[in-house]
Amino acid sequence: MPSLSKRTEHFTDSVIRRMTRVSLRYGAVNLSQGFPDFDPPRELTERLAQAAAKGPHQYALTWGAQNFREALAKKHAHFSGLYMDPDREITVTCGSTEAMMAAVMSVVNPGERVIVFSPFYENYGADAVLSGAVPVYVPLIPPEFHFDPEALEDAFRQGAKALILCNPSNPCGKVFTYDEMRLIAELAIRYDAFVITDEVYEHIIYEPHRHVYMAALPGMRERTITCNSLSKTYSITGWRLGYVLAPEEVSERVKKVHDFLTVGAAAPLMEAAVAGLELPDDYYRELQAGYQHRKDLFTGGLRALDFQFTDPQGAYYVMMDVSQWMRPGESDVAFCEWLAREVGVGAVPGSSFFREDVNHLIRFHFAKQDATLNAALERLADLRAKAAGR
Numbered sequence: 001m002p003s004l005s006k007r008t009e010h011f012t013d014s015v016i017r018r019m020t021r022v023s024l025r026y027g028a029v030n031l032s033q034g035f036p037d038f039d040p041p042r043e044l045t046e047r048l049a050q051a052a053a054k055g056p057h058q059y060a061l062t063w064g065a066q067n068f069r070e071a072l073a074k075k076h077a078h079f080s081g082l083y084m085d086p087d088r089e090i091t092v093t094c095g096s097t098e099a100m101m102a103a104v105m106s107v108v109n110p111g112e113r114v115i116v117f118s119p120f121y122e123n124y125g126a127d128a129v130l131s132g133a134v135p136v137y138v139p140l141i142p143p144e145f146h147f148d149p150e151a152l153e154d155a156f157r158q159g160a161k162a163l164i165l166c167n168p169s170n171p172c173g174k175v176f177t178y179d180e181m182r183l184i185a186e187l188a189i190r191y192d193a194f195v196i197t198d199e200v201y202e203h204i205i206y207e208p209h210r211h212v213y214m215a216a217l218p219g220m221r222e223r224t225i226t227c228n229s230l231s232k233t234y235s236i237t238g239w240r241l242g243y244v245l246a247p248e249e250v251s252e253r254v255k256k257v258h259d260f261l262t263v264g265a266a267a268p269l270m271e272a273a274v275a276g277l278e279l280p281d282d283y284y285r286e287l288q289a290g291y292q293h294r295k296d297l298f299t300g301g302l303r304a305l306d307f308q309f310t311d312p313q314g315a316y317y318v319m320m321d322v323s324q325w326m327r328p329g330e331s332d333v334a335f336c337e338w339l340a341r342e343v344g345v346g347a348v349p350g351s352s353f354f355r356e357d358v359n360h361l362i363r364f365h366f367a368k369q370d371a372t373l374n375a376a377l378e379r380l381a382d383l384r385a386k387a388a389g390r
């Protein structure tokens with residue numbers, strides 16, 4: 001057989017997605033890959049039924065249906081104060097996974113550096129590999145997950161082309177403060193780099209924290225590439241609707257990359273999702289209240305069991321310290337497999353998210369109904385006893 005590509009030689013599959021398969025195999029309560037087990041708003045599913053009957057069923061415009069981009073521009077302007085031109089500055093993609101890949105491919109040449117905070121969302125590693133970028137990691141230091149401004153400036157000094165910013169952060173739950181955002185922005189301007197943001201948890205944020213839009217900071221509109229999706233905001237992770245917001249010159253490029261990667265997002269789903277983009281402010285307040293409730297339920301349960309974990313400011317993940325239950329020399333991957341099989345709860349091994357050698361943390365998500373979270377907590381109550389018998 002001829003050889004396979006060098007670029008993908010050291011590729012692993014996504015551990016996040018793998019843990020969903022492991023959870024299914026053992027019948028575990030799946031708190032690994034982050035997605036809800038509750039329904040999207042009725043407005044969307046009803047509009048989807050209409051789209052099934054009346055269409056559209058053929059390709060939409062490559063960069064997204066006109067009414068979808070217009071609704072998106074309006075919704076984004078409402079929350080961020082920034083109006084992005086639907087014709088020139090918006091590209092609709094198949095999930096934010098494609099958005100991020102298209103953004104990185106559009107601005108980075110092979111061998112150029114991209115700054116990534118660690119811990120990071122798993123896909124950024126693959127984005128760097130596929131685009132030939134060289135990641136430069138800057139640690140977020142627990143328990144606050146703050147960063148050292150000197151370390152960040154050092155990374156910029158190495159000649160970074162872009163910085164990837166996940167805010168609110170998956171997996172650590174950090175919400176970057178206004179001052180931190182200003183500092184990142186100032187460095188990006190001083191060292192002439194792009195900032196590529198991943199803002200999929202923009203609306204999942206806990207009091208008193210606030211989402212700051214990088215593109216809205218002084219001097220940043222022209223160098224920020226905002227990646228986002230409708231997955232988490234409207235509980236439609238399977239619809240694969242994402243988007244890139246960027247200045248016209250960058251968007252021109254993103255549109256072409258997107259065109260050849262996937263042609264376009266699904267037309268009937270875009271049509272139905274317009275109903276989500278048009279929902280009133282109350283929807284977002286209720287979404288936040290719902291997640292505040294799930295966070296309180298799940299973290300309250302973990303606290304009652306006396307577990308050590310990170311309490312998120314945004315997004316819907318906790319990182320739990322499991323060092324005391326691991327066998328000597330055991331990997332967190334093996335531990336998570338044991339946890340799914342013997343305790344019956346699916347989690348993601350923390351090592352998937354860190355550049356540093358971290359092997360004692362696992363990630364749970366709590367985007368689930370009360371009954372699911374309670375079932376997981378009930379099973380976790382047996383963790384100590386089961387681990388003692390290992």
Ligand code: GLN
Pocket residue numbers: 016017032033034035097170
């Ligand atoms: N963002 C989700 C997570 O971190 C999953 C996203 C995905 O699998 N595409 O679990």
